[in-house]
Amino acid sequence: MSSVATLSIGVRFIHLLASVALVGAAGMLLLAGPSDRPTAIRWEARVLRSIRGLVIVALASGVGALLLQTAEFAGRPHAALEPAMLGRALLATHAGIVWLARMGLLLLLAVFAFMRVHVASKLDWVAGRGELLLLAGGAAALVSFSGHAIAVTPGTAGAVLNDALHVLATGLWFGGLPPLAMLLHAAGRDGGEDARAYAVLAARRFSRLALVLVIALVATGVVNAVIEIGSVAGLLGTTHGRLLLGKLALLVPILALAAVNRSRTLPALSGPGEAVGRPAMRRLARSVAIEAVLLVALLGVVAVITVTPPALHVEPTWPFPFRFTYAALAEMPALRIRAVIAGQIAVLGVVAVIASALMRRHRWPVLAGGVVLVAVGAGVALPPLTVGAYPSTFRRPAVSYQASSIAAGGEIFRERCAGCHGITGTGNGPGGRGLERLPADLHSAHTDLHTAGDLFWWISRGIPGSRMPAFAGQLSADDRWDVVNFIRALAAADAVQKLGPTVEPERPWLVAPDFTFSVGPAAPRSLKDYRGRRIVLLVLYSWPASKPRLAELARAYDSMAMLGGEIVAVPLDASPEAIRRIGTEPRILFPIVTDGADEIVQTYRLFGVDGHAEFLIDRQGYLRARWTAPTPAMRDVNLLLAEIQQLNQEKPSVPEAAEHVH
Amino acid sequence: MKYPVCLLAVLVALVLSAAGTGAHAFLDRAEPRVGSKLKAPPPELRLYFTQELEPAFSSAKVTNESGRQVDKGDSHVDDGDRSVLRLSLYRLEPGTYKVNWRILSVDTHVTEGDFKFRVTL
Amino acid sequence: MRLWKVAVLVNLALALGVGWGYVWWGRRAEQLSRELEAAQTAPAGEREWRVRGVVRAILPEINLIVLTHEELRGFMPSMTMGFRAASPKIYEGISVGDEVRFTVRGIPPNVAVTAIDKEKG
Numbered sequence: 001m002s003s004v005a006t007l008s009i010g011v012r013f014i015h016l017l018a019s020v021a022l023v024g025a026a027g028m029l030l031l032a033g034p035s036d037r038p039t040a041i042r043w044e045a046r047v048l049r050s051i052r053g054l055v056i057v058a059l060a061s062g063v064g065a066l067l068l069q070t071a072e073f074a075g076r077p078h079a080a081l082e083p084a085m086l087g088r089a090l091l092a093t094h095a096g097i098v099w100l101a102r103m104g105l106l107l108l109l110a111v112f113a114f115m116r117v118h119v120a121s122k123l124d125w126v127a128g129r130g131e132l133l134l135l136a137g138g139a140a141a142l143v144s145f146s147g148h149a150i151a152v153t154p155g156t157a158g159a160v161l162n163d164a165l166h167v168l169a170t171g172l173w174f175g176g177l178p179p180l181a182m183l184l185h186a187a188g189r190d191g192g193e194d195a196r197a198y199a200v201l202a203a204r205r206f207s208r209l210a211l212v213l214v215i216a217l218v219a220t221g222v223v224n225a226v227i228e229i230g231s232v233a234g235l236l237g238t239t240h241g242r243l244l245l246g247k248l249a250l251l252v253p254i255l256a257l258a259a260v261n262r263s264r265t266l267p268a269l270s271g272p273g274e275a276v277g278r279p280a281m282r283r284l285a286r287s288v289a290i291e292a293v294l295l296v297a298l299l300g301v302v303a304v305i306t307v308t309p310p311a312l313h314v315e316p317t318w319p320f321p322f323r324f325t326y327a328a329l330a331e332m333p334a335l336r337i338r339a340v341i342a343g344q345i346a347v348l349g350v351v352a353v354i355a356s357a358l359m360r361r362h363r364w365p366v367l368a369g370g371v372v373l374v375a376v377g378a379g380v381a382l383p384p385l386t387v388g389a390y391p392s393t394f395r396r397p398a399v400s401y402q403a404s405s406i407a408a409g410g411e412i413f414r415e416r417c418a419g420c421h422g423i424t425g426t427g428n429g430p431g432g433r434g435l436e437r438l439p440a441d442l443h444s445a446h447t448d449l450h451t452a453g454d455l456f457w458w459i460s461r462g463i464p465g466s467r468m469p470a471f472a473g474q475l476s477a478d479d480r481w482d483v484v485n486f487i488r489a490l491a492a493a494d495a496v497q498k499l500g501p502t503v504e505p506e507r508p509w510l511v512a513p514d515f516t517f518s519v520g521p522a523a524p525r526s527l528k529d530y531r532g533r534r535i536v537l538l539v540l541y542s543w544p545a546s547k548p549r550l551a552e553l554a555r556a557y558d559s560m561a562m563l564g565g566e567i568v569a570v571p572l573d574a575s576p577e578a579i580r581r582i583g584t585e586p587r588i589l590f591p592i593v594t595d596g597a598d599e600i601v602q603t604y605r606l607f608g609v610d611g612h613a614e615f616l617i618d619r620q621g622y623l624r625a626r627w628t629a630p631t632p633a634m635r636d637v638n639l640l641l642a643e644i645q646q647l648n649q650e651k652p653s654v655p656e657a658a659e660h661v662h
Numbered sequence: 663m664k665y666p667v668c669l670l671a672v673l674v675a676l677v678l679s680a681a682g683t684g685a686h687a688f689l690d691r692a693e694p695r696v697g698s699k700l701k702a703p704p705p706e707l708r709l710y711f712t713q714e715l716e717p718a719f720s721s722a723k724v725t726n727e728s729g730r731q732v733d734k735g736d737s738h739v740d741d742g743d744r745s746v747l748r749l750s751l752y753r754l755e756p757g758t759y760k761v762n763w764r765i766l767s768v769d770t771h772v773t774e775g776d777f778k779f780r781v782t783l
Numbered sequence: 784m785r786l787w788k789v790a791v792l793v794n795l796a797l798a799l800g801v802g803w804g805y806v807w808w809g810r811r812a813e814q815l816s817r818e819l820e821a822a823q824t825a826p827a828g829e830r831e832w833r834v835r836g837v838v839r840a841i842l843p844e845i846n847l848i849v850l851t852h853e854e855l856r857g858f859m860p861s862m863t864m865g866f867r868a869a870s871p872k873i874y875e876g877i878s879v880g881d882e883v884r885f886t887v888r889g890i891p892p893n894v895a896v897t898a899i900d901k902e903k904g
Contacts, residue, residue, distance in 0.1 A: 073719045073766050092718035095770045108793065117786045127787035134794065151713040151769040153745075309771055313712050400691055404698050478697040516695070518702060519851045520837025520882055521902075523861035526693070579837060580880025587840050589849060589863055594837070595701050659691060741819060 004077050005307065008068040013303035015065050017296065018058035019143065022109070022136035023168065024175015025051050029129045031176070031209065032183065032202035034122060039195035043186050047179045048113065051132065055110045058139075062103055066090070095146040102142045109135040140171050148228055148310050159227050166220035173213040174299070177292035180206055184285035188278055196277065200269045203284065207262050214255065229311040233394030237316025240308045243301055250298040257291050315395045318453075323389040324382060327449050335384045346377025387449060390457035397452050397660045399481040401488065403515035403596075403603040409486030410602060412479055416471065425490045437466040447491050452661045455484045488661040489513060493606040501627040501635070503643045506650060508622035511657040512538075512615070513603050517568065517596035520579070524595070527568075531621055531656065534566040535644050538615040540604060542572045543581055546612045549635075551586035556637040565644045566590065572611075574598040616640075618647050621657030689775055690745075692761070696777040703754035703781050707733065709763055714744040719766035722747055724759050732759065756783045831888045832856065835902065838881045839863060843874045848896060850885065858891050867895040877901065 025047055035041065070089040071080040079085040090096035112131055119125050144150075144163035152159035180203065186192050187199035225235075225244060235241035261284060268280035329336045352370030356363050399405045414423065420432035425442035432439035440447075447455075459480045462470035471480060495510055518524040530536050537560070541550060553560075553567055560567065567590040571578040574597035582588055593600065604615065608628045616625040625643060627635060693708040694700050709722060717739040724733040737749035747765065759781065764774040836852030842865075851863040866887065868874060873896055877883060885899040 069770065072772055073716075073770075075764065075772070088718050093716045093766070093770075094768050095716075112793075117789075119786060121785075121787075124786040127790035131790040131793065138797075146768075146770060148769045151767055153714065307771075309773070310769075399697060400695065402695060404695065408699075516693075516698075519863070521702075521835035521853055522837070522851045522863075523705065523854060524694075524700075524702065577880065579839065580878070582879070584840070584879050589839055591851070591863070 004068055004071050008065070008072060009303055009307055011061050011064040011068055012306060013300055015058060015061035016143070016303050016306075017299055018054045018061060019106075019136075019140045020167065020171035020299070021175040021178070022051060022054050022058065023133065023140050023171025024173065024177070025054065025179050026129060026133035026136050026175075027172045028176040028179040028202075028206065030126070030133055031205050032198065034125045035195065035198050037194040037198055039186050039192045040183075040198050043179075043183050043195070046182060050179075052110075052113045055106060055113055059103065059106050059110065062099070062106065066096075066099055069095070094150065098142055098146040102139045105135050105139040105142070109139065137168055137171065140167050143167055147306060149224075151310070152227055155227075159224075162220050162223045162227075166217060166224060169213045169216045169220065170299075173210055173217065174292070174295040176206055176210075177288050177295065181285050181288040181292060184281050184288065188281035188285055196281070199281065200277075203266060203269065207266055210258065211262070214258070227312075231311075231316075231394070233316040233318060234311035234314075236320075237318045237394060238311040238314045240305060240311040240314065241316070243305045243308060247298055247301045247305070250294060250301065254291050254294045254298070257287050257294075261287055261291075317391045317395075318389050318393045319391075320389060322386050323393065324385040325387055325449070326385065328385050328387050330449070332384060339381045339384055342377045342379075342381035344377070346374050346381060349373025349375075349377055388454075390454060390461075392453040392457045392460075393451050395453040395456065397456070397481045397484055399478050399485060400659045401485050401511065401513050401661045403513050403599040405482045405485045406489045406513055406606075407599040407602040408479070409482035409484070409489075412475065412483050413486050416475075417483070420467070425487070432467075435467055439468070442487050442490050443494050447487065452484050452488065455487055456480055459483055485513075485661060489603060489606055496607040496623065496626060499623060499626040501625055502639075503616065503625045503646055505646060506653055508618060508620055508624060508654055508657075510623045511661075512617045512621055512623045514621075514659075515596060515600045515603065517570075517591070517593040517600065519591045520594055525591075527617065528621070530566060530617075530619070532619050534564055535619055535647050536617040537565060537567045537640070538600075538604065538617060539567060539569045540572055540601060540608065540613045541569055542612060543575075543578070547586070549612065550582070550588060552637050554586045554588045554590070556641065557588075557590055559641055560644065563641060563644045564648060565641075568593065570597045570600050570604075572601055572605075574601055616643060616647075618650075620652055620654065622654075689763070689777075692777065692779075694779045697779065699780045699782055701782060704751060706748060706750050707761065708740075709747040709761075711745045711747065711765060711767070713767040713769065715739050715747060716766040716768060717744075719772070720747055720764070722749055722761060722763035722765075724749070724751060724761050726755075726759055727757055754781045756781050829888065829890050830858070831886060831897075832858070833884065833886045835882065835884050838877055838879050838883060840865075840879060841874055841877065843868075843871065848873065848899075850883070850896075852885075855887060858894075869895040869897045873897075873899055 029044060029047055032040075032044075035044075066086070066089070067080040070086050071077045073079070073089050073093070074085050090100065109132065112128070112135065117124075117128065119128065141164040144160050144167055147163060149159040149163035150156060183195070183199050183202055187195045192199075229235050229238075229241050229244065235245065265280050265284045265287070269277055269284065329339060349370045349372070352366055352373060356367035356370060359366060413421075413425070417425075418429055420429045420435075420439040421427055421442060422429040422432075422439075427439040427441035429439065458468060459475075460470060460472040460477075462468045475483070492510060492513075499510065512527065514527045516524050516526045527536060527538075537553075539546075539550075539553065550569065553569075557567060569588070569590060570593045571581075575581065576594050578594055578597075579592050582592065604613065607613075607615070607623075607626065611629065613626070613628040615623055615627075618624045624647065629635075689696070690710045690712045692710065694704050707722070707724060720739060721737045722733075723731055723735070723737065726732050732754060733749045733751050735749075737747060740746035740748055747763065757780070758778055760776055760778050762774070762776045764772065766772050832855045834853040834855060836850040838848065839851055840847075840849040842848070846867055847865045848868055849863065849865045852861065854861045869888070877899060882902040883899050884902055886897045887894050888897045889895055
């Protein structure tokens with residue numbers, strides 16, 4: 001399979017190269033315009049010949065790419081030669097339809113390129129070249145319709161459009177370079193004097209266009225990166241992100257060359273005499289050719305990126321033993337102002353460095369001053385923001401934040417961790433006494449500073465210089481994630497103390513752990529199934545102490561359902577006989593959990609007290625109010641209904657609660 | 663301003679080869695949950711992915727401990743939500759079950775993976 | 784023919800093709816959603832389901848039995864629902880909290896419970 005993948009990258013590279021080069025070649029012809037000079041006419045014929053070559057290469061490599069892609073889709077190399085599989089890959093997948101459309105455009109392009117036509121007027125000339133550009137541009141832009149951008153949701157159309165613009169700008173810029181180099185070379189040679197003015201004009205026009213294209217490329221590229229990578233961890237910690245950095249690293253010398261061409265070489269072209277213009281023209285031809293070669297390498301990186309899963313969907317491996325976070329300042333409020341001021345100084349330094357590049361006078365002193373400011377600012381601001389980091393720091397937990405995981409993690413915790421960290425995780429277990437480095441208090445605000453990935457690393461590998469052992473050999477990865485989820489729930493249990501019996505408007509912040517339950521033989525449901533649909537009142541009750549309260553809720557159930565609320569009642573003793581026990585009075589028709597109750601109780605008991613407790617969960621999946629009482633004293637149901645009404649009026653101000661802890 | 667050091671160390675990062683990607687790269691969640699213990703046999707398996715799927719080349723199967731297939735072989739992409747793969751199951755006896763999935767997302771990436779869940783009584 | 788005329792014709796054909804494809808696609812999507820709707824609304828005629836459930840309330844005075852039940856395929860998903868009983872005998876021998884297996888018959892949405900048996904155990 002891997003040989004197919006490697007071959008596939010190679011073929012895609014050739015296909016991509018030919019497709020975008022076609023755009024630029026046609027674009028360059030249009031840009032330079034028609035000419036009657038023999039050298040210019042010879043050049044135009046050469047470019048048209050290369051367009052013919054390129055379209056053949058694009059078509060052939062396109063067919064190759066389809067065969068290889070079919071093999072990849074089916075998971076067998078031989079599938080590439082089975083007509084049935086090819087048909088399926090072509091007609092039953094989105095990418096196949098896009099491929100057909102692109103090949104159609106390329107075929108039409110080939111017809112146009114090979115057609116022997118008589119060009120009678122300038123209109124014909126422009127129409128012919130323009131048609132080449134249109135067809136090549138269409139075929140290239142369609143690449144975006146089967147790439148990473150099409151899988152972006154929501155905002156697919158925007159992502160595709162952005163990517164298409166990126167591809168087109170690449171085509172016009174990169175594809176224009178070889179013909180330009182050819183023209184400059186031809187005009188710079190002995191006997192090319194007749195086309196020299198034409199070449200200078202073409203170079204000027206291209207330079208102006210290239211400036212616009214590069215700005216468009218950077219802008220659309222940044223948007224692409226934000227959409228597909230989304231985080232610094234994704235940029236530094238995934239193959240996709242690192243390839244993008246490699247692409248940028250290649251872009252730097254290209255842009256430097258382009259800048260030199262624009263600011264130095266291009267003005268020298270219009271020198272008064274033969275002596276000034278020609279060497280500059282040769283120099284320009286050479287450096288444009290180098291630019292083109294570097295861009296070929298860059299497109300090679302792009303070809304690899306297209307077959308690499310987007311960073312957003314891959315777990316990053318953080319490459320550094322440290323990271324920077326503002327959360328670190330929470331522990332040292334005194335340092336906050338210092339860090340902010342130092343940060344401003346560093347920003348000032350960056351501004352100075354940028355300014356120095358644009359200045360003509362005092363450039364070097366300003367540059368040196370800027371560098372000093374950046375160094376000083378960063379030196380002062382960064383150390384307090386630095387916290388330790390590990391390869392797994394930014395990994396998303398493999399197990400989602402849900403009651404069954406938290407309950408399982410709690411069991412493991414009591415067995416393996418409570419000895420030192422204490423039954424409740426405060427770090428006061430008997431095994432931890434007298435240790436040189438005391439076991440961590442998992443309740444302290446300090447744990448917020450660390451990501452779920454940090455906790456996973458410590459649980460897996462232990463902490464050197466302490467007695468914290470490594471559990472990687474004893475617990476499966478999923479078990480370790482369960483423990484991480486439990487520790488996160490412990491921290492949430494502290495935060496939950498701030499949650500009162502009334503809803504604080506517009507302020508969701510505490511994620512309700514998801515849970516799955518069923519009522520008798522009915523299909524299992526999850527809290528998440530109510531997402532965006534209903535506000536859930538989770539009631540943990542004890543029988544018979546909670547009887548009056550349940551009766552009251554049962555009476556209010558119709559009004560509540562009308563307001564978009566649902567009640568889920570969970571017996572604290574997790575009895576599967578709960579419904580029978582309640583009997584005919586009160587007549588309860590909301591779900592009484594008969595299956596899954598023990599996990600819900602174990603998890604939500606962390607958030608409440610031992611007896612009856614009620615939690616109000618909004619449509620976004622956040623815990624919004626908590627009402628606990630050791631004895632179920634009455635609480636006005638009308639107040640509860642008023643709170644539900646209030647939640648109904650709220651506009652969602654934060655994203656839906658995350659599936660995983662961070 | 664936050665990451666100048668990181669950016670300087672970009673080349674270091676490039677030299678470091680990418681470690682293996684996470685096993686759960688594309689599977690967002692599953693119903694029944696990954697690694698879960700169920701008290702009632704689920705009638706159906708639903709796999710939620712992070713991207714939309716190509717029905718023609720996306721499938722999953724469930725096997726029991728002895729490797730026998732226990733799903734009805736009807737894995738299909740949900741009509742309403744194209745990022746969900748569904749398959750119905752025969753009535754599962756208590757035991758450990760393995761789910762293998764192989765999917766093609768609309769951006770032409772093939773991904774595969776597996777996970778287990780348990781049915782207890 | 785002059786080249787510019789050829790180019791204009793080709794572009795016109797392309798534009799027509801894209802426009803036609805767009806309209807065809809929209810029509811097809813509409814047709815699919817109509818078919819889906821048609822498939823979901825059950826065919827006419829009497830139907831019968833036998834599913835499991837749990838008794839939530841028994842109200843002979845208004846001829847109603849409330850059950851939390853499994854999915855009635857092609858009619859309603861798993862939910863808590865009041866059903867009419869076909870005969871008063873249905874109410875005998877069951878009490879709230881019983882897990883039962885019951886039969887629903889009728890022309891949707893006019894259906895009634897025709898038989899109900901307690902599950903063993």
